[in-house]
Amino acid sequence: MQYITYNNTNIYNKTLTDEQAHNASLVSARYPVCLTDYYAGLIRHQDDAIWKQCMPDARELEDYSQCADPLNESHLSPVPGLIHRYPDRVVLLVSNRCPVYCRFCMRKRLVGSGDAPMGESELCAALDYIAAHPAIHDVILSGGDPLMLDDQSLSKILTGLRAIPHIAIIRIGTRVPVTLPGRITPGLCNLLRTFHPLFINTHFNHPDEITTASAHACSLLADAGIPLGNQTVLLKGVNDSIETMRALMTGLLTLRVRPYYLHQMDLVQGTAHFRTSVRSGLEIIRGLRGHISGLGVPHYVIDLPGGKGKVAVLPDDVTIRGNMLQLRTYTGEQVFYEDITALQE
Numbered sequence: 001m002q003y004i005t006y007n008n009t010n011i012y013n014k015t016l017t018d019e020q021a022h023n024a025s026l027v028s029a030r031y032p033v034c035l036t037d038y039y040a041g042l043i044r045h046q047d048d049a050i051w052k053q054c055m056p057d058a059r060e061l062e063d064y065s066q067c068a069d070p071l072n073e074s075h076l077s078p079v080p081g082l083i084h085r086y087p088d089r090v091v092l093l094v095s096n097r098c099p100v101y102c103r104f105c106m107r108k109r110l111v112g113s114g115d116a117p118m119g120e121s122e123l124c125a126a127l128d129y130i131a132a133h134p135a136i137h138d139v140i141l142s143g144g145d146p147l148m149l150d151d152q153s154l155s156k157i158l159t160g161l162r163a164i165p166h167i168a169i170i171r172i173g174t175r176v177p178v179t180l181p182g183r184i185t186p187g188l189c190n191l192l193r194t195f196h197p198l199f200i201n202t203h204f205n206h207p208d209e210i211t212t213a214s215a216h217a218c219s220l221l222a223d224a225g226i227p228l229g230n231q232t233v234l235l236k237g238v239n240d241s242i243e244t245m246r247a248l249m250t251g252l253l254t255l256r257v258r259p260y261y262l263h264q265m266d267l268v269q270g271t272a273h274f275r276t277s278v279r280s281g282l283e284i285i286r287g288l289r290g291h292i293s294g295l296g297v298p299h300y301v302i303d304l305p306g307g308k309g310k311v312a313v314l315p316d317d318v319t320i321r322g323n324m325l326q327l328r329t330y331t332g333e334q335v336f337y338e339d340i341t342a343l344q345e
């Protein structure tokens with residue numbers, strides 16, 4: 001694995017102006033900056049979609065309006081590194097490192113910080129908690145990026161989880177196929193396939209991230225029988241157009257990756273310059289539904305502040321009056337539909 005870390009005036013030979021370099025060093029003092037050789041290589045020019053996602057920006061420091069932990073994750077942690085918000089599923093923060101630190105990250109407060117969230121004793125405490133709560137059926141490994149762990153550490157966590165009889169499914173949330181695809185090796189896939197049913201949700205945000213290398217990583221995972229989903233964050237200036245989203249979602253399907261969530265950006269400090277209006281997100285969903293394969297249309301979700309959970313929002317395409325529905329089709333036509341069973345209820 002090769003990493004290119006920030007070295008003050010150059011980030012992977014992308015020469016910065018003096019002002020950019022100065023700002024980058026201020027930002028990196030507060031939030032970690034890290035790129036992979038591979039991901040930086042996808043930058044075609046300054047300020048393109050890849051650049052904006054990974055290069056530090058002075059605006060990260062100008063945003064004091066928001067909270068570092070709006071989802072109240074730290075208060076929903078019964079033991080360190082475990083988030084228990086919904087009764088039947090938990091998030092386990094097993095790593096605080098990522099190959100690339102995304103400038104819009106919702107866990108900006110945690111990623112890249114020196115102390116590992118999951119030491120030996122924390123892992124034991126988390127597994128004990130899960131074992132003691134039979135209502136938990138679904139464990140989501142997150143971070144940071146779980147695939148930043150070596151195979152042996154990952155195997156240990158997965159073995160611990162599989163020893164708990166009430167755990168039905170395991171999910172891994174990872175951006176490694178996008179930012180460090182070489183980490184998806186046949187050896188890793190052979191390890192993961194022994195823990196089925198295991199799902200992976202990856203994180204593509206732009207069609208430029210779909211490359212021969214990322215496609216190969218996804219195909220290795222899919223061939224290991226791992227159902228692949230994708231979570232995209234809606235980002236101003238990166239992917240907030242219907243054309244870009246159509247290309248992204250249909251491109252993902254060709255990788256056997258099923259779009260799962262489109263996230264409205266959380267109200268996390270340091271990320272305001274990426275935030276779009278919910279109205280524009282709804283217009284994007286309207287531009288997908290009916291226009292591309294239904295398999296490629298994600299749920300657009302808002303993760304509510306205070307840890308109240310995710311809510312899926314839809315464009316308002318139905319008006320109900322009694323048993324009469326007025327529906328808007330994907331072409332914009334208004335159609336009446338009689339709900340004949342409504343009268344019998």
Ligand SMILES: *Cc1c(COP(=O)(O)O)cnc(C)c1O
Pocket residue numbers: 083084085086089090091140310
């Ligand atoms: C998103 C999330 C989940 C998983 O939600 P699904 O809708 O099942 O994908 C679970 N716990 C927390 C804390 C979450 O943020």
Ligand code: SF4
Pocket residue numbers: 097098100101102104105106107111143144145175203
């Ligand atoms: S890979 Fe995920 S956790 Fe890591 S910085 Fe990017 S968004 Fe945050």
